[in-house]
Amino acid sequence: MKHPETLERERPGDAARPAPSQPPRTSVPETLYEKRKGVYPQKIDGRFRRFKWLVMAITLTIYYCTPFLRWDRGPYAPDQAVLIDLANRRFYMFGIEIWPHEFYFVAGLLIMAGIGLFVVTSAVGRAWCGYSCPQTVWTDLFQHIDRFIDGDRNAQMRLAKAPWGPAKIGKRALKWSIYLLISFATGGAWILYFADAPALLSDFFAGEAAPVAYATVGVLTATTFALGGFMREQVCIYMCPWPRIQSAMLDEKSLIVTYKDWRGEKRGSLKKAKKNPELYGDCIDCNQCVAVCPTGIDIREGSQVGCITCALCIDACDRVMGEIGRPRGLIDYATLEDCKREAAGEEPRPVWKTLLHPRTVIYFTLWAAIGFALLFMLGTRTHTDISAAADRNPPFMRMSDGSIRNAYTVKLRNMEGRPRDMEITLEGLPAAVMWTDDMPREQAASRLVRTVPEDATLPLRIYVVAPADSHEQDVTFHVLALDPQGEEDRATIRFNAPES
Numbered sequence: 162m163k164h165p166e167t168l169e170r171e172r173p174g175d176a177a178r179p180a181p182s183q184p185p186r187t188s189v190p191e192t193l194y195e196k197r198k199g200v201y202p203q204k205i206d207g208r209f210r211r212f213k214w215l216v217m218a219i220t221l222t223i224y225y226c227t228p229f230l231r232w233d234r235g236p237y238a239p240d241q242a243v244l245i246d247l248a249n250r251r252f253y254m255f256g257i258e259i260w261p262h263e264f265y266f267v268a269g270l271l272i273m274a275g276i277g278l279f280v281v282t283s284a285v286g287r288a289w290c291g292y293s294c295p296q297t298v299w300t301d302l303f304q305h306i307d308r309f310i311d312g313d314r315n316a317q318m319r320l321a322k323a324p325w326g327p328a329k330i331g332k333r334a335l336k337w338s339i340y341l342l343i344s345f346a347t348g349g350a351w352i353l354y355f356a357d358a359p360a361l362l363s364d365f366f367a368g369e370a371a372p373v374a375y376a377t378v379g380v381l382t383a384t385t386f387a388l389g390g391f392m393r394e395q396v397c398i399y400m401c402p403w404p405r406i407q408s409a410m411l412d413e414k415s416l417i418v419t420y421k422d423w424r425g426e427k428r429g430s431l432k433k434a435k436k437n438p439e440l441y442g443d444c445i446d447c448n449q450c451v452a453v454c455p456t457g458i459d460i461r462e463g464s465q466v467g468c469i470t471c472a473l474c475i476d477a478c479d480r481v482m483g484e485i486g487r488p489r490g491l492i493d494y495a496t497l498e499d500c501k502r503e504a505a506g507e508e509p510r511p512v513w514k515t516l517l518h519p520r521t522v523i524y525f526t527l528w529a530a531i532g533f534a535l536l537f538m539l540g541t542r543t544h545t546d547i548s549a550a551a552d553r554n555p556p557f558m559r560m561s562d563g564s565i566r567n568a569y570t571v572k573l574r575n576m577e578g579r580p581r582d583m584e585i586t587l588e589g590l591p592a593a594v595m596w597t598d599d600m601p602r603e604q605a606a607s608r609l610v611r612t613v614p615e616d617a618t619l620p621l622r623i624y625v626v627a628p629a630d631s632h633e634q635d636v637t638f639h640v641l642a643l644d645p646q647g648e649e650d651r652a653t654i655r656f657n658a659p660e661s
């Protein structure tokens with residue numbers, strides 16, 4: 162993204178300042194494949210770096226520690242706070258228990274996560290990529306390990322170029338072992354979300370866990386090791402679809418990390434700038450913004466798909482500006498609209514106006530509406546459920562006395578931690594009677610009562626017999642819990658009959 166208008170603006174001293182000409186802001190690749198250039202980001206401190214530390218600490222703590230949190234659900238349910246119990250087809254999240262028939266809650270959460278990304282992108286650009294995307298977090302972690310073992314940027318570059326010898330082999334072996342350890346912990350933590358964490362951990366190291374657990378850990382260890390340890394920024398630039406989607410979502414009102422070229426150009430060293438201040442802008446071409454960039458790009462070439470908006474270049478440039486006594490913010494979070502405004506000598510808009518533009522408000526309203534709807538459904542859902550499926554072949558049977566029989570598979574769900582008696586009745590066919598496989602047909606009645614064990618689903622095969630003159634119509638199975646709460650639910654289904 163360029164700022165053509167901003168380059169034309171006149172400021173004091175601009176008359177003598179040549180039009181910015183370096184470096185070219187776009188380039189055409191000569192081949193479709195570009196060999197990876199090593200990226201050795203330099204250590205930097207600053208407000209955004211500290212914020213990244215904070216986000217990294219929070220996200221990694223949540224990821225590694227959550228499976229060990231306990232949540233008392235009574236004797237009939239697991240006490241792991243967050244658990245995807247595939248064997249019993251349940252999802253537990255603290256006080257919330259999602260059954261398979263309530264999958265719409267999970268779908269709702271996924272939709273909220275997707276729209277949440279839209280909200281974040283619309284308000285603060287690619288902040289997700291810069292701070293909390295797993296690829297960013299693990300790459301950042303591995304880059305700190307690089308600095309810890311190999312030293313800062315220059316030492317890393319020297320070591321990369323150095324021939325293989327005992328020192329280099331030793332450092333690489335140590336570094337890759339730490340990568341491997343972290344990758345193993347990452348893969349290991351993932352499977353702990355699918356079973357009781359302490360039990361699975363002890364089974365895993367005793368060699369008694371299920372083969373799928375070892376396979377999953379193996380795959381995730383390998384992918385973390387490769388993606389975080391070696392591929393790094395290439396994942397963001399070439400593999401991840403999100404930067405492309407985000408590019409389509411960004412507009413002139415979106416916050417991006419941007420170099421204020423109308424202020425920085427023409428670049429020149431501090432020495433040159435001191436000699437001819439009227440010729441040079443604020444950028445002293447120190448390359449610190451490039452040196453700290455975790456994806457190795459030069460933000461002065463304009464907004465690029467490789468920029469994950471981590472803002473470390475802001476920290477680096479602010480430090481340089483502070484050292485040479487020029488105003489900070491040569492590289493800054495700004496919208497293109499504000500850049501134009503600022504370049505024209507106007508005040509940038511207040512931050513809240515930048516964050517709350519109409520598109521963000523619309524996305525947020527949609528996100529919040531889905532959230533409220535899910536919360537409402539969670540708050541009003543009952544712990545009693547019924548579902549029914551009709552036999553398709555044959556759809557009905559004519560009995561010897563002329564009556565018509567339909568067969569259904571009905572599932573009663575008791576989502577409470579105690580057994581409950583439940584009454585099933587049929588609405589819509591007043592003369593019909595029902596019986597099940599576990600009772601003689603002679604005892605068929607318009608009302609059935611069954612005890613459903615705690616936290617369980619009771620499947621029943623129910624036969625419904627209606628008089629010979631019945632016709633095809635909808636009927637409703639009604640279930641009522643026979644306890645003081647008296648929860649109920651209904652399932653409507655077709656009753657099939659011969660055409661009259």
Ligand code: SF4
Pocket residue numbers: 420425443444445446447448449450451461477478481491492
């Ligand atoms: S850190 Fe600032 S002054 Fe240095 S090259 Fe980058 S933009 Fe220019």
Ligand code: SF4
Pocket residue numbers: 418450453454455456457458459460467468469470471472473474475
């Ligand atoms: S250009 Fe700046 S904001 Fe973009 S990835 Fe590099 S350091 Fe982060």
